[in-house]
Amino acid sequence: MTAAADQCENKTAGALRVGAVIDEQFLEHKTGHGHPEHPRRLAEIYRMVEHTYKDRLSIIRAEPATVEQVETVHTPGHVRRILKTAEQRISSMAPDTQVCARTYMTAWLAAGACIRGVDLLMAPSVDAFFALIRPPGHHALADKAGGFCIFNNIAIAARHAMKSHGLSRILVVDWDIHHGNGINDLFYNDNRVYYYSTHDLGLYPYSGQVTETGEDEGLGYTMNIGLVREMTDDDMIYLYEKTLRPVIKGYDPEMIMVAAGFDAHTDDPVGKSAFSENLYGRITRGIIEWSEKPGGSRPPLFFALEGGYDPRALTRSVASVFEALCTSEETERPEVPETPPEHVASLVQAVINTHLPYGIITT
Ligand SMILES: [Zn+2]
Numbered sequence: 001m002t003a004a005a006d007q008c009e010n011k012t013a014g015a016l017r018v019g020a021v022i023d024e025q026f027l028e029h030k031t032g033h034g035h036p037e038h039p040r041r042l043a044e045i046y047r048m049v050e051h052t053y054k055d056r057l058s059i060i061r062a063e064p065a066t067v068e069q070v071e072t073v074h075t076p077g078h079v080r081r082i083l084k085t086a087e088q089r090i091s092s093m094a095p096d097t098q099v100c101a102r103t104y105m106t107a108w109l110a111a112g113a114c115i116r117g118v119d120l121l122m123a124p125s126v127d128a129f130f131a132l133i134r135p136p137g138h139h140a141l142a143d144k145a146g147g148f149c150i151f152n153n154i155a156i157a158a159r160h161a162m163k164s165h166g167l168s169r170i171l172v173v174d175w176d177i178h179h180g181n182g183i184n185d186l187f188y189n190d191n192r193v194y195y196y197s198t199h200d201l202g203l204y205p206y207s208g209q210v211t212e213t214g215e216d217e218g219l220g221y222t223m224n225i226g227l228v229r230e231m232t233d234d235d236m237i238y239l240y241e242k243t244l245r246p247v248i249k250g251y252d253p254e255m256i257m258v259a260a261g262f263d264a265h266t267d268d269p270v271g272k273s274a275f276s277e278n279l280y281g282r283i284t285r286g287i288i289e290w291s292e293k294p295g296g297s298r299p300p301l302f303f304a305l306e307g308g309y310d311p312r313a314l315t316r317s318v319a320s321v322f323e324a325l326c327t328s329e330e331t332e333r334p335e336v337p338e339t340p341p342e343h344v345a346s347l348v349q350a351v352i353n354t355h356l357p358y359g360i361i362t363t
Helices: 024-028 040-053 076-087 103-122 153-165 181-186 233-251 278-290 311-326 342-358
Strands: 018-021 058-060 090-094 097-100 128-131 170-174 193-199 222-226 255-260 301-305
Touching: 018 103, 018 311, 024 040, 024 103, 040 311, 058 103, 076 090, 076 097, 076 103, 097 103, 103 128, 103 153, 103 301, 128 311, 153 170, 153 181, 153 255, 153 301, 170 233, 181 193, 193 233, 222 233, 222 342, 233 278, 233 342, 255 278, 278 311, 301 311
Parallel strands: 018 058, 018 128, 128 301, 170 193, 170 255, 193 222, 255 301
Antiparallel strands: 090 097
């Protein structure tokens, strides 16, 4: 990647000014032979951005988070354990999470990239921002790495948005095929972050039942949707329109953060779904349309890369999101089908029945 300028001049690109973090230092996190979360994932995305989008995006380099910022989410013990991995060529943080001596640095940079994104969105220097980073974050717990995740990048960014920018309504949309148990747990009793996730309950970490809706102050502020088998792109966009749209309308978020994993793609070797890359652009268009307020303003849109393990499918999926963001002015509506199959209608009904009593969504 050549000279990604460390600046954020606002290039006109459709209606939205879009920024993205690109930094080859993220390729230094090595996970071991045959591991699906490998550097080539990002290398291919970076090539695509360089080829297709570099003139339409503000490219931003990453800067590391501070210890204080990381410790708004993680325990000092977890932070110490990650730092110690710098002393070993290879360490194992969990059965599926291997790290190398440079991983701690990339984990720090990934969290810092997300914090930078929040600051740029709040300035506001950009309207939408995508952190093209690794390692991913949505499985990381306060005191534990796992699921290829070291620090919970989005949770750290959300805490920063609350602490430094005074936000009190942040919506996290997690479309990775795995349940983001880290984000779920960290904000389970906090109504300042609404966590919305669609995932396969048969996959790691096997959590995220529809009945898991939050507790205490956060009761009703977590919407978990376990996907049913044989869903198509059309079914999925129907599901999002019927469930995410009312959450956006009812919660009125000040920022929308997307845990953007692309392992629900049909070519993905880890996820077991059958969606195309176009789905991600359609959901992005949906979020853009559904979050527009009277008068035309909308909350800032933040994306951070999570899973996605077929580099080509992943790259096409990320491109689909950029296409939706960069052409938002000319973009059509997300083409929501009117009549879904029975199993999809039943799923939607179950989610709505569970959440109507909390009073955030209405029919
Ligand atoms: Zn995943």
